[in-house]
Amino acid sequence: MTLTTRTSSAAAQQSLPQRLNRLRAGVLGANDGIVSTAGLVFGVAGATTDSGAVLVAGLAGMVAGALSMAGGEYVSVSSQRDSEVAALREQERELSSDPAGKLRQLADHYAARGLAPALADEVATELSRHDALDAHAEVFLNLDADDQVSPWAAARASLVSFITGSAIPLVALVASPVAVRLPLTVVAVLVALLATGLISARLGGARVVPAVIRNLVVGSLAMGLTYLVGSLVGQHL
Template sequence: MAEPTADAPTSAGGNATVVPEHGETHGGSSASRLNWLRAAVLGANDGIVSTAGLVVGVAAASASRGPVLAAGVAGLAAGALSMGVGEYVSVSTQRDTEEALLAKEVRELAEEPEAELAELAEIYEGKGLSPELAHRVAVELTAHDALGAHAEAELRIDPDNLTSPWQAAFASMAAFTVGALLPLLAIVLPPVSVRVPVTMAAVVLALVVTGVLSARLGESDARRATLRVVAGGVLAMAVTYAIGSFVGVHV
């Protein structure tokens, strides 16, 4: 919801008439898209690191492509399903909470309209408006879309743009799958003698990309974020390679 601005058009009496800018009454859609993009990048990063660690560990224990491919495919499927189910449950819980809050707001608007109007005016007064202007803004917004105005100001929820659990689940599954395919292909396609170095190089390159993307989406330092992501991925591969080598020799 756009906050009233000083250069709002004036009424015939010379007083400022505060009207939210068109399209900004419910401005959560862009933030929602940004969150989805960030989640997709992180999901792909999870797919890269977890699958790379798995296949490198198995490759250290076995020179045959069969076990490596089987382990990689199984890890990809299990990881993608786990991500999808986890995201579905999480977003379903969030949506249930949002719907319950909106239902409560609907009841309060029906049973106590004056109290809700005063509450909305207090919110805008707390943002710095004068009591008179805050009351006028609350009256006009309530007349236009009472539920939307209260949901945005009090709950930070857009009633017309609630998150879809199924969309979240499929997006997480797809992102994880795309990320997991890279180390899986990198480990099974090259010759056995170079498959581990090739996989590690491909994973480091992919992690640099996801690190830079996540840093830009979060408006943080790209070098620091990328270093953390790459260091975590390399550590995971080193540990699983060491475990796989030990198991391959002693079992």
């Protein structure tokens, strides 16, 4: 199977690690949307009580942030994919020009890992007979030849997750009565950040409590500092 055929088939069936990576990117995108939009609307709210101004600023921040996140993710993942494809094509060329040498290289790898030379030769031969490119890609590139990253999937995940996260502080601030909208928005944002911190920690296998605390501290600082800046600027307008 050639690399072009593999790329087409991989697009139709993504592996579990790929799906987990997209989910993790989505959670981080939502977290970024929550924090950045909360900071933006709190800064505007510190300068004015005009709900219209807060809404316009929040919507502008949501759109700009979502497009920036999606574009940045697309460019970043495209670069990663290009590097992976180039490395796989190099392996493919080497396999085509020197199959015996590549087989020897694979056998030497397994022998160096502790297999008896005869067994290493047998393993390398069987793996190469089944799928030589995949065998070499896994060992020497730490890649799955059938499973390259998708820039469009990453961009979509970032776009949707950022908008979803942004909507939480924006809706909470605009829909709440003026007298209580700031405390209600703080509560909504902190609950959302608690959830994203918990999910990201679970996905990454990290400790939950430190991850959640970091999330809450960063979100609180973003809201507090931007509100302070907005208040100071608003006093001189």
